[in-house]
Amino acid sequence: MASLHIDLNADLGETTAGNPVADDAAMLEMVSSANVACGFHAGEPHSIAATLRDCAAHGVTVGAHPAYNDKAAFGRRFIDYSPAELADEVTYQIGALDALARANGTAVRYVKPHGALYNAIVHHRDQAQAVIDGVKAFGDLPLLLLPGGVAVDMAEKAGLTVIREAFADRNYNADGTLVSRTQDHAVLHDPADVVARVLQVAESGSITAYDGTRLSVDAQSVCTHGDSAGAVEMLRGVVAQLAQRGIDVRSFA
Template identity: 40%
Template structure:
């Protein structure tokens, strides 16, 4: 039986007249899209257009809720209460869902963005608040996250969870990502990225910044659209995986 993997990317992360990634070209490659919901990036026009393009390309659509932090792109620490987390996440899922419904589609997943997602991996209260928001909206939604508290809480409450692997990010020995504040957090060498992706998907291992090899087991591979050459890299990653016998399909088709 062939190995199956989903490839996802963050989408719609511009604002007003500003854009970050080439979403249109990425949507020809990825199988799932995490669409910004207006708090860390995105606005109603960008959300609507991104959803329409994703549906046209038969890409699974997910809400990408983040901290209410447009200036910091949702990557700064914020100390919020569980109620604030729950209601902020619910608000953002609801906003994106309106555009998806209006375009004749449906939501596939929820993928917390940036610092909110990082904290939910380690902070049980944040994880529980996100799970509560998802459950109160639609218990059929898949949660995309890293191994940790959010995955544990989601599975405990009966939600499907897709563990995320990162194509171009460096790993620490404890399976967390190297902070973007540290040198080498993002891997730019294409051949290195391709080999790491093959090893993660086919062998379930990855080399850390210390040179150790750790086990990783994931359902979806994240490619970052806001790094230089991301479209070409995503295309090569997909082609390399397919050539190795891996099936690339959106999550709701097989998870």
């Protein structure tokens, strides 16, 4: 059944050593939700605060984007954490971001783990539980997750709302997981492919994997990465095509 609206989210606030990796201001004119870095994989308080002010100005819903404490690898390599340590770090990151958000006219409304942590909790039960425990220690915020992973069932059993998401610019394996960024075909670069992906999710609730397998995703949100080459222009194309088809861009929150 065709959807009349879809949430578009982007990973923002990821300035590192004074160098922005995305055009946050431009992205925030088009997305409805922003996964804002919490300082562990990227970002520092002053630049994060600027992104949060822009979120408030554009009415964009703010989500915390907690990660492994690993700026050197941008949070994209697996770390075998103690679950208790990971849970505390998740709570810490959400709390720090929420404090900055409230100081700048908004608040944290959901949580989306970043990078290797996001991918790990698709199958790693101990880390999935740690993320859930870390979120619940702060409050019962919704979790934005990849459909089909163990974290989805565990979070729902723990009483958390799960928002399932799809990726506009990432290729999928036939099992519904994301193609590893170590592979050349992990990321979609053709704007037409990205637009087609978002329309497929919004209109049919499905995604075509790299090998041609059609996957049912039932996604309420679609992620478009702000640090991809040509990200702003690709997102403009997506938003224009959605508007042509009468599909509103609207936050799930």
